[in-house]
Amino acid sequence: MPNLGQQHSIEKSRQLQRNLYLAAQKDKQRRFHALYDRIFRLDILWRAWKEVRENKGSAGIDGITFEMIEEYGVEEYLLDIQEDLQNKKYKPKPVKRVYISKPDGKQRPLGIPMDFALKEMQNRLQKE
Secondary structure, eight states: OOOHHHHHHHHHHHHHHHHHHHHHHHOTTOOOOOOHHHHTOHHHHHHHHHHHHHTTOOOOTTOOOHHHHHHHOHHHHHHHHHHHHHTTOOOOOOEEEEEEEOTTSOEEEEEEEHHHHHHHHHHHHHHO
């Protein structure tokens, strides 16, 4: 659970989200071109951590679990990510976008990391 300073940071990220939402509602044609510097704000990273943790997300393609991050230290981990983002060293893996059907007939986008997709293809080919 975030301490008081982290909670304040989460409130700041909500304010940023609200401001962006209001700007988008005011001008439907508006495009936001300079948001990269917002991504690595520590309050944004803390909020992302909190939301993923609460949703009980699973390990990513890198295999890092919540337990591993907590053992390392959440704040230290987020600071490492922040540094990589600031220095433009963070390189996300490619993601394949697919759509899955929902019970109401609509479709929802789903991102499949390409490393996972390639591994699955290799496994299937090996079984044949």
